[in-house]
Amino acid sequence: MSAGLLVIGDVVTDVVAIHGSPVRTGTDTAADIVLRPGGSGANTASWAAHLGADSRLLTRVGFDTGEWHTAELAKVGVRPHVRVDPDHPTAVVIAMVDVTGERSMLTNRGAGGRISADDWSPDLLDGVRHLHISGYTLFAEPGLQLARLAMRAAAELNLSISVDPASTGPLREFGVERFLTETAPAGLVIPNRDEALLLSGAGSPEAAAERLSTLYGTAAVKLGADGAILARNGRVTATTKGRERAVVDSTGAGDAFAAGFLTAMLAGADDLASLDAGCDAGADAVAIVGGRPRYGLGANRLYPIHTD
Numbered sequence: 001m002s003a004g005l006l007v008i009g010d011v012v013t014d015v016v017a018i019h020g021s022p023v024r025t026g027t028d029t030a031a032d033i034v035l036r037p038g039g040s041g042a043n044t045a046s047w048a049a050h051l052g053a054d055s056r057l058l059t060r061v062g063f064d065t066g067e068w069h070t071a072e073l074a075k076v077g078v079r080p081h082v083r084v085d086p087d088h089p090t091a092v093v094i095a096m097v098d099v100t101g102e103r104s105m106l107t108n109r110g111a112g113g114r115i116s117a118d119d120w121s122p123d124l125l126d127g128v129r130h131l132h133i134s135g136y137t138l139f140a141e142p143g144l145q146l147a148r149l150a151m152r153a154a155a156e157l158n159l160s161i162s163v164d165p166a167s168t169g170p171l172r173e174f175g176v177e178r179f180l181t182e183t184a185p186a187g188l189v190i191p192n193r194d195e196a197l198l199l200s201g202a203g204s205p206e207a208a209a210e211r212l213s214t215l216y217g218t219a220a221v222k223l224g225a226d227g228a229i230l231a232r233n234g235r236v237t238a239t240t241k242g243r244e245r246a247v248v249d250s251t252g253a254g255d256a257f258a259a260g261f262l263t264a265m266l267a268g269a270d271d272l273a274s275l276d277a278g279c280d281a282g283a284d285a286v287a288i289v290g291g292r293p294r295y296g297l298g299a300n301r302l303y304p305i306h307t308d
Contacts, residue, residue: 009132088111
């Protein structure tokens with residue numbers, strides 16, 4: 001098992017609707033609909049545990065499905081540090097997935113939007129080597145205060161820090177320059193192509209990776225089926241191609257990439273091997289419905305449930 005990884009991020013109840021024809025307004029559209037545990041932060045923590053990392057998650061769930069979500073995290077080997085919100089339901093995302101595997105999402109952040117500095121405890125970093133923050137955490141003021149506190153505490157302990165920018169829509173609303181300033185303590189950013197272009201103002205993924213790596217130190221840019229690019233200190237150091245997979249559902253693919261990359265990096269892998277591990281995990285994610293690994297696959301371990 002690799003050194004400890006603490007993820008701060010969201011848990012979401014995913015309602016995934018896979019439809020073979022365009023959604024029609026004012027009438028029914030046939031779809032296969034499933035309920036899955038999700039959330040960017042929870043997905044990353046789950047894939048990391050699945051891949052053998054000592055993975056922990058700090059999150060906030062709702063009064064309605066909190067026990068289910070906590071149990072689901074433990075089943076895949078995550079050490080869940082869960083705060084149950086007594087007044088709000090767990091976040092819900094309705095993901096409409098078309099025949100190409102691409103998603104359109106309706107989101108209610110619920111309890112996840114209320115995670116705050118009150119949920120922090122310094123002992124969360126005991127045994128941790130790396131802190132990873134889902135960008136969604138920053139997009140509400142209480143979560144932003146938590147992210148500031150956690151990054152400051154990690155930096156004081158000389159722990160490495162990474163951030164996943166989350167999504168272009170909330171990024172624009174939050175503000176690109178503001179996001180770059182707030183996440184400056186991180187030494188690694190893991191955006192997808194669109195997020196990288198938005199954050200960097202560059203015209204290509206390669207230029208975006210280079211520019212972002214001058215700000216953060218390291219940038220790993222996810223390119224979906226086209227692979228990934230890694231840049232350090234203004235120079236591309238590794239690239240890898242995408243994996244051949246039949247795409248069932250792209251939910252959680254970027255989260256799985258982050259998990260694969262971080263798990264390999266913490267185990268001492270070089271830049272190319274870390275990119276390859278990220279792309280392998282992302283490819284595994286698109287081949288199944290939902291954003292989490294299946295039970296019983298890989299090096300899953302079970303831990304006690306922490307609801308402190």
